[in-house]
Amino acid sequence: MKMSNMHSEQLCVNMGPQHPSTHGVLYLDLRLDGEEVVDCITHIGYLHRSMEKIAENRTYTQFIPFTDRLDYVASMNNNLAYVLAVEKLLNLDVPERAKYIRVIVAELNRIASHLLAIGTFAQDLGAFATPLFYCFREREKVIEIFDEVCGNRLTYNYMRIGGVQFDLPEGIDRRIKDFIKYMRPKINDYEGLLTNNPIFLERTKNIGILSKETAINYSITGPNLRASGVQWDLRKDEPYLVYDKFEFAIPTGKNGDMWDRYRVRMDELSQSLKIIEQAIAGIPEAQATVKAGRMIKPAAGEVYFRAESPRGELGFYIVSDGSVNPYRLKIRAPSFSNLAVLRELVKGVKVADVVGILGSLDILMGEIDR
Amino acid sequence: MVTLSSLIVMVLVVSAVLGFISASAMFLIWWERKVSAHIQTRFGPMRVGWHGVLQPIADAIKLLCKEDIVPVGVDKWVWWLAPFFVTVPAVMAFVAIPFGKNLIVQDLNLGILYIIAITSTGIFGIFMAGWGSNNKYSLLGGMRSAAQIISYEIPLLISIITVLLFSGSLSMQKIVTAQAKYWFILNPSLFVAFFVYIISATAEVNRAPFDLPEAESELVAGFHTEYSGMKFAMFFIAEYTNMFTISAIAATLFLGGWRGPLLPGPVWFLIKTYTIIFVLMWVRWTFPRVRVDQLMGFAWKVLTPISLVNLIIAGWFILK
């Protein structure tokens, strides 16, 4: 008798909302046949904070701190996408120096975010705490820089409409350069710890395969899309700020399995370091901010702007009616679409792979539930 | 006929063994926390006693005075008995472990068989915990552990049989005596057996990378998800005691037991045992976990054939 003909009674396991590896408050309704997943229904909304309703009652500047709390691992990138959207609405051009500063902090935050993604992914595969804590050790270095730049560890609230809150402090370029020098060999450490580990390879290769067509059809973005073999990065394809001045590659995967998604993130770490290096070298001495005023009144109109956040394309759709508050603000969060594909990916895999695939998608509940 | 004096001796020996077990388990818990912390570039417990040495004692006292929750819907008897079924075999195995030349509770002439037989019954407790908790995570953990332990028992036993071919006896003390000339691990065929034994024994005691029954990132806490307070502590102590037992067996069977120059026997025995435990900890805090089908595949497709071939080669050597 073939194994595939054997079925047992379906077991319904509720994973979450409190579960060590659901990355926050996600609730998966798993239907199991033995250890095999038959179906997985995803329930979200356990962190729904009604950001979009808040936005309608705040001025444009007042909403910046709320964007910090969307994707709280990459606050700078959220700030950035939001202020760029508002600037596009206002047709405001920011000084060159501000653009460079924005690129530097956004890329630093991308490194911090990818480190967390790699660490939690390894944790989900059962490498208990060690890779995660190694990643946190390096992440602390980035946070230290941010702490000096804007005085906070997690929610930076650093970008302003028309520039940045403060200019970079004295001597920060030295520290950033030190960090780059420190970080490069550490990437090799991770390669040694995870990449060539036979158990890790066995667990990640050819599992959770996301094909190119499915990825596009599900509107997957970011590293997950690139891992499926689509060479697409907004920083390169629709360059904003000064990304077109820098040289960097877009790492892509082949199969779109867990290992490719991990690989793409690992490669992006070094690419981000490369961008920061070039930005530090080319930063012009100038004013960092233009005065946009505290009460911003854009003309009536609509704008959709998206930027490449570490998890994918973060878009802001802002409708203005000419008053100080946005009439409607829609946040198009990358994790939202990235999570939607989970049900497709986990059919037929083992329970252990569900958490692995979830970890490899690198979702964050803050921006899914908003 | 039990006389009073033999009864007193018995009580003394039993309390000595129990005392050693709890002390050793607590030491191991502290040590594991320190080892893991230093692997992760942390310090681990520091505030409770010197470098946190009193930490496991504090933990134990705290667990002792925690509320003992009996969830609604548990299979009462099974649920109650499970921690005892896990702990008692772990303790009973100590009867036949030789700590020194004369330091053994009872040198059974079927010593190793007894230990293997006793430790395998620990699975009943785990499965009872999984079944009795009436929790799906526990059930999955219990089922995984049953499948895992049955599969790994085979390569484990075959690797031990390889040793027995060379020692010619099942008695633990005689196995140690047989290593008077050289440690068994230096024999090429037993070298292979040693690794088969260590891998299957790691799986047997549910340590990472084979810690599927209590896989935290998948099954919350596995078979002991619903246990609180002292019952949870019993699972914890049993886990560390089992770890000590398998390492002690490895030290006895392959590393010459309590034999060693200069230092007294028990010291050598403990050094060897704790070295193996340290390696197990090192592995635990470095490797990711394997998946359940890979785990079974590894046991049946890799370890069992290797150990069988190894046994045949060893037998051929001896007959030659």
Add this chain to the structure above:
Amino acid sequence: MAITEQIPGAEFIHKLPGGPVVLASTEKIFKWAKSSSLWPLTFGLACCAIEMIAAGASRFDIDRFGAGVFRASPRQCDVMIVAGTISVKMGECVKLLYEQMPEPKYVMALGNCAISGGIFYYDTYSVVKGTESLGIPVDVYIPGCPPRPENLFFGLMKLQEIVRKERHAAK
């Protein structure tokens, strides 16, 4: 009820000469043990959870205080760190988790959202205005948005102080 009263024969020990001293010191040991081994629940709600992990990670290392054993099962932990915004949908689950924890149990509200709703107090329809409004008693409030790991340690030390100063070892 004091924990020592649960010990079999406590009344008899109390009557013996020196008995109360023994009981009192036992009580002290229990309190010491409880305060030095506060195991938190692995339970991150939102932003503050990242700082909670950071507090457990290499730089800060909450394990130094004996509180580094993050247990995923509520049955095995002593302190619930409510780290983040509680939404209306999540409220019931938080309450359930609190009820599943065995006594003696403590709650730390980490961050403004867990204290009062924080910046999500106004204009939202889906945020619970703090942990206490769910009916969960909070022992330590740690303000900040998010609080730094140092603040979490300060809160933890305050909680240890509370535990040591409790009238009875069993709550």
Add this chain to the structure above:
Amino acid sequence: MRQSKVFELIKLKFPQVSEEDLTKAVIVPQELLPAVANYLKGQDLSFDNLHCITAVDRLERIELVYIFYSFKNRQQAIVKVYLPIDAAEVESLTKFYRSADWFEREVYDLFGVKFLNHPNLARILNPQDWKGYPLRKNYTNPNLIRKP
């Protein structure tokens, strides 16, 4: 290819569509939406990605905003559908784009737009027994305290 070019192409095929003055978005009558989506996804325009669906409550009507993207042509298209507020119903796009599933559920949850023939039109962010549609301008809830 610009948004206006996309509009012209759609206009050729579907004469009923019009262009919004301010935003240059393509306004599609609600009964034509599936046909337009099918055309957008087809060979001529190959908009293979439905990037986002959202809605705006304009008090008298609800505007549905569809953002399409074509990876082949590197081209974005914004399509709008005006719906009357008291009978907000439109055909679901799930049979063309899988990403529409969750986006439509979100719009249903927050604006109360009914998507016909959706495989599982249930609330996604709010609890299933939630009353009202929170992002409509006239939404009230005792929990909702206005900032003074």
